Amino acid sequence: MGGKNSSLGNSENSRISALPGDFPSREFSCAASFQAMSAAGISGILELLLELEENFSSCLARIDALIIKPLLQAEPQDPKEKENFQLFVLLNDRFQTLWNFTEENSRMLRGKSQSENSGCIQDFYILWKGEVFLSLYIQYFVTFANFVVVRGLEQAAGSRSDAWRLHRAVLKEFLRDFTSESSLALALHSALHKPLREHIQGYLRILALLREQLRQGSERDVVATVEQEFGKLESFISQVLDEAVVTKELWKSLGCKFTDVLCVPERRLLEDSRNLPIASGAARSERLLLFDDVLVLIQGNSFQSFDLKLVWVDENCGEKSAPGVHSLRITTPEETFVLSTKDPQTKAVWRWKLEQAVRQALNGKRDFPLWGRSGEGSEAPARRFFSYGFRTEGRLRGATYEGEWLWGKPHGKGTLKWRDGRNHVGDFREGLEHGFGICLVPRRSEDRYDCYKCHWYQGRMRGYGICEYGNDLVYKGYFKDNARQGFGILENFSAEHPFRYTGHWENDKKSGYGVWDDKERGERYIGMWLDDHRHGEGIVVTQSGLCYQRTFHAGKMVGSGILLLEDDSVYEGNFTEDLTFVGKGKLSLAAGSALRGTLGTRGGLSPEPRREPHQLGLKEFPVEKRWTGILEQFLEFLHSGCKEEMEESFTGFHIQSSKELRKSQEYLFCQRGSEEFSWKIEEILEDLPEHQELESLRSYLEKALGSSLHPLGKLLRALTAAFRATYAGLGANRHLRAMARDEVTFCSREIWEFYRGLLRVALERKGRAPSEDVDPSAGKGPSLVLPLILPGFYPELSMLYMLQHQRQDELYCQGIVELSLFPDIQLLEFLDVQKHLWPLKDLTLTSNQRRSLIKDKCFLSATECLQKLITTVDPREKLEIVRRTCEELERAVSRRLPMDDLLPLLVFVVSRAKIQHLGAEIHLIRDLMDPTNQGGMLDFLLTTLESCYEHIQRIRLHPKENSHSS
Template sequence: MTTASSSSLSRRMALREMNSSRGSRLSVAHAVMTIISSTSVESLLTAEEDFLEHLSFLSSVALNALLRTGADDHAGKDTIKLLQHFNESFHALWELTSEGYKTLKQTHEQDSALHIEELYLLKQGHEFVKAFREYFSSVTNFMVIKGFDRAAKQASSYWKSNKLVLRQMIEDTSNCPIHVLLPRSFIDPFRNHLQYYTLFLSKLMQEDSESEPLVDSLNDYVELQKHIGQVLDEASQSKLLWSVLSNKLSLALCTPERRLQEDSRNVPITVSSGKHDRILLFNDLLVFLQGNEVQSYDLKTVWVDSTMKKKSEPNNYFLKIITPEDEFVLCTKEPEHQGLWLWKINQLIRQALNGCRDYPLWGKTGEASDPPTSRLSTYTFKADGRYKDATYEGDMSWGKPQGKGTLKWPNGRNHVGDFKFGQEDGFGISLIPNSSGDQYDCYKCHWRRGSMEGYGICEYADESVYKGYFKENMRHGFGIFESLAPDTQPFKYTGNWYKGKRSGYGVGESTNKGERYIGMWLDGNRHGPGIILTDSGACYQGIFSSNKMVGTGVLLSENSTVYEGEFTEDRLMTGKGKMTFSNGFTLVGTFNRNTASGLQTQGVLNTQFGHHEDAVKQKYQLGSGLFPVEERWQGIFEQFNKFLESGCVGDTEESLLGFHVKSSKKFQKSQEYLSCERANEEVSGKIEDIIKEISTFTKIEDLILYLEKAFRSSHHPFKKLLKILLGVFQATYAGVGTNFHLIGMAQEEIIHYAKKLWELYRALLVMAGERNCLKLSLLDYDEEISDDTYTHTLILPLLLPRFHPDLFMLYMLYHEQEDEFYWQGIIRLGILTDTKLLEFLDVQKQLWPLKDIKLTANQRYSIVRHKCFHSAIDCLQKIITTVDPKEKLEIILKTYNEIEKTVKMTVDKDYKLPMDDLLPLLIYVVSRAGIQHLGAEIHFIRDLMDPTNRGGIYDFLLTALESCYEHIQKEEVRHYKC
């Protein structure tokens, strides 16, 4: 060894020692690296030189000729593309070999020692393997489509003149024909050179048998030889198959990459139905032949069940082939044949799903894992049915869509969502093009067994929107439909649906007509008892049939005139009836309408009871007895009951109670800071957490606090339900159609909501007890107290803040005239000084709280204003700061206590106010408090107060306040002379 080589070796050994600390795979015993002998290097150089000469000669003599021939080959449409790949892989291998040769020669000429692991053949081993694989893939693809055969025919004279040269290149002694010689010239030299690599590495193994890179590379080259042998065998068998099949079958099945893997004529197996006479298994297809007819199935969408047995055929062995649209039973009499077909089909399926063939082709031991039964697949449906021509992309199991997936039709229709057993099941979004194809209906719904069922939101191409429930692809149950298209009449319907049509109780509103209909529907028409409210203030109540009013009814005009009698279909007064005017006069007779002279009547006018005070009290209430409150919104509570009956299973919550638009992770993160402070106030919306939490309450206060949070939490079922109830309430009683004639319906509806929510809570509590095997009662829940009491004390106070704006507007409208008279009285009494007002109200002078009032030198008691009973006035004014009837009653009680407290301080002794003293003092406080809409407040409290408070102190004081209110209405201060 030369000095230079010794120095190089020392440097390499030093580097090797440094690398050993980083986990080098070489042991300490092999720290001294093995050097390749000069003889071996020269042998490799000679072999590489010969191979490169072969490549150069082959390129100029054969490859270039093939490329020229392929350019003129119109018979094979894939020829040019395949030849380009052939040429690229040929030159890639040539370039890699040339680079290895240059590196080896340069090292050898420099007389440098070459370590085994620095051999280019090892260092770039993976690149060599890849290049050989690509090359033989391109050669066999060209061979399978008979590219060499066509080239031999097209340029037969050229090949004849070079036949001898090609024979010498491959050392052929058999004088084989050109179409055989030509592919061999592109195969034999490469296989021989690869075999040389294997032998060369084997010899090196004798010098360094423990070099892991050498062992790995040798194994790779050995396996590569096996792989190439298998590839060539498959290509030969496939080419032979295309030669014996008819032209029709060959055209239908032959592709460059397709390889025959098994043939039922070689390993017998038949289709039990007898409809097919030959079965072919390719690397990508399972094919059934019957004459010239072909049925082919992509292996990615093929499943094999080997567990099938038939009692009628105990000596046969079966394989059930399952595809998305077809099923076949394969039969064989030998268990070995069944096992071979099963093994090959399953492994080819697995390889097709992985997107590449095994290397080596069938695994080192001939074994591999079975394909997954659940897999990501693509399939286009061909058979008639709902999915005809649709392409499915997504999860499949045993031939059926199962999991997440997408269906796309050629016309642009598509469906994205969950599937079960081959059908849409779960949440999904469908886009369906309209007749013109440029706009789409969008269905964001829950599905069950292929049909829309459960909650959904549908946005139609005409800009109309439906939010509600479906059954069997039709609107069914509660739903809201709104049409806002500019070219149609805007319309909104909130109510019940039956088989796609408006049926049952509902509210319809037409903006253009300025009408709102509240009542019963059938087959999309107003049918049954109903109420029509108009923008002008007129109201109709009657019976409808197919959108027409029939029989008798009621008309409330904008000037408070009431007509009860017969109508035409167009709601015109015609026939017998009674008209009550706003002043209390009544007219009973026969009415008819003349185009020229207008409304005419013949009847009796009664003025006996016509006076102003009775007219004020008479306010007709619509809907009384027509629509039992329990039957109005059954469809809403029905869904929650179904949720409870289902056991509150998590995957049923969205479909029954509505679903959330899931926020992106980015959006959720952006909200974390904003929500951190209120996070402690939120409660979980998961039913498991709800049941767990309500099981731990020990006090009524705990429940109240929990319900407050539940009604605020957007994910809690109670919040979802409350949101829908608020929507239907506003659709019925708020907006343009707000009308005080509906106050009775609205008030009883609010109480019904509270009652139903209490019932639902109790049902959840029972479920909690069943799940925890406990006998639960509600905390310190008193069984002797009625559910109505808990409804008013627990639930109603939580609901009223949300409904109060719309509900109280009805109360203000209902009591508008009385409140106007009351306010005039407030203004008149406000003119008086404290002493004049107390004197006017006949308050005993001993009860006048004047002695503690500090006066200046220029003041006297006779000019004092707003100084008496100040604490009571401040207290009463707080009645407008809360919407809870109980809290309002407590404020009234506290006001009474403040009056009594002031009186005690005035008289310096305990003094129980009798009614004769209380009423004038209370009138004084009310007049000075100046509470607007006090009549609305009083009746709001009385209608919604806890029934247990009736007849008690609260009821007494509320009655006293009402008396003050009525007294102030009627007061004629203008006749009093100050």
């Protein structure tokens, strides 16, 4: 174990790893000022340094041979003494490293002394190896002090091994040089540290001589700096040894009960309340011990230990102290207590020592020198990062928290783990979960977890969250006080009974308006709920196409209802859950007659006028009351003044800094994609008032609504998700078309009002009232928004219109097929288009010549223009296409067309354009067109197009006309 070839790679002691400040550069140049200096003076100092190193090396060799090697051979058998022996092994390692370093430097000096160019400042390796010197000495003395604390020298002196007895006589003679005391332990103490301390003093003398030889300048400053650092090292060693002796005496006085638990080789006593009186609370008999890593409070036969990394010191106790009492408040994760002194000076000393001890514990190293100026005046930070296991009673008992702290409580980002497997990762505030977090909860008797990715408020789930339960259920929606509350989607992905509920919740139960998809039964319920049961008005749509509306009570149908059959027959009365008619009722046939009576009797058949397909839910579910749970979150955000934390919780997750939270970034019903613009709420409110001109506003709204990060875009995505849940798939029933139409127009109004609310907050922040700004879009807001949001609703909405007008479109398609049999000229003749409107320059040509000239492409530009009707979803653009089509017709005939001439020409163009589902297109345009266009020219042109559509439906060619055309 001994020997000079021991490894140099031992790491520095982790308890005290401080090194001095900046050392000068290793490179020195022999400038002209050195050349003018007495070379003999520098050379003489080098010789002194060589002599110092050689004597020191010889001393180390004697210590190694007479003390260290015999002690290493005397390995004890007692387990406790074995621990101390391993500490001595480490001390030997430090010793050998220092000895090897000294030998290396001696060889370097001997080489320099034999060189003709010696005498330069760069020959003094103690200048450019200063950091290495200090590091090696610090490591050695810290390890030596640890050995002293655990009374290792006393154990070594009492060793009875043969190896020790063989060297006892020589050793006693050798130790006389170090102490005149008879105590062998004291002599060992001196022998293992006194030569090294004296060697450092020798370095200081050498540096002082060298500094005196140099003139004023940078080289002299370099030497002075190194001299100062070696002076700090000497002070550091004195303090380390003093602390070790004081700490050792403390362990001797406390007894085994405390020392067995508290005694750690690296631990140092910094202050004792018996030396500097201070008491905790009213118990004046308590003893307070401040170590470099813990604060210990002793009362009787028990004690409490507080890790300094989680100790906060505050001189403002928040309460009035008694006269003549000066107090400090100590805050820890599970306990807060007050320390009291009788005079302000003692309080100031304790506060300073506590602050410095906490700061150094957080830094993981002691000051250099200890309690020196390097740490003076700097307080421990209030925010910290640490791991702690809770022990006392409370909701956190048995839990371990790792993360950020503030004044004794989890505050910031962290991880909380319980012994039962619960795990919470996220944001904390004042000891409670607050902000975004992910919580894992193990399920009983199952090897699965419930995962809650949610926003939290004062320890409870509140706001938007995603919960993935271990039983294949997934909930996406809002919470309040740990219960599902407001709007949310619950979906079951299990193969046994898959379902999906989209709607409102109250206290963890389905209550209010909601949509239930039962995929196993193939039906959808749209209506009211209470306590997880269908309760109130409801609509049921089945996979077979049947649709009925009933009143429900606690999940059971009550009273009469309306049953809509696939052939447009309508039954009004009572019926069972398997749709069997019971009691009195009325069956209105699609052909226009009705049958009234009671089941089992023959009722009378009476004629009735044919009516449009029945539309459900308009009175029972006012559009303003359908999705209040979505809108309430956004209104709360506005009422808060658009606070950023409110925006995070009303829908979606913001980017989190930790890796675990970034994995769970998800917005309501959409994943975060790449965004071209930054949509931080502060930037939004700053920028919003700048977009008040109509075109600028339209452009801004288009970008905002297209973003999953902007509050307007978030609201749109929530509303479109609810819309699809209602009308997609099974909900694609023509009897729900009016409900869907009203919902789309309502969404445009609400989004517009939300935008105006954002604008109002933005203006208030700038000190401007909303009325000060002229609103160019006053009265047109919803019409401005509708075309921008319509793409999100269009697939489901257009399908409902197609189903509503399916029969008319079938008749229209039949008419188109028959008209397509005509060549252009014959079709113009068939439609009674006046010949002066035909697109021919010479009307004297024969029919065959005409056909050859125009090549069946009459009014081609108008036809191509009308075909663009299906390329956009914007009602404004669709109307504009109809207008341009009419303009193309007038351009082709070079004149304005009255209605009598326009209608047959437009029928010609419509027949050639062959637009599918034209009836659905026309009615969708009319329902969603800007109200300002009603009664105007665009409305008139749309009516003309509708007349063409109806005219084509009625076209039925006679057989002779069919044969003639063929």
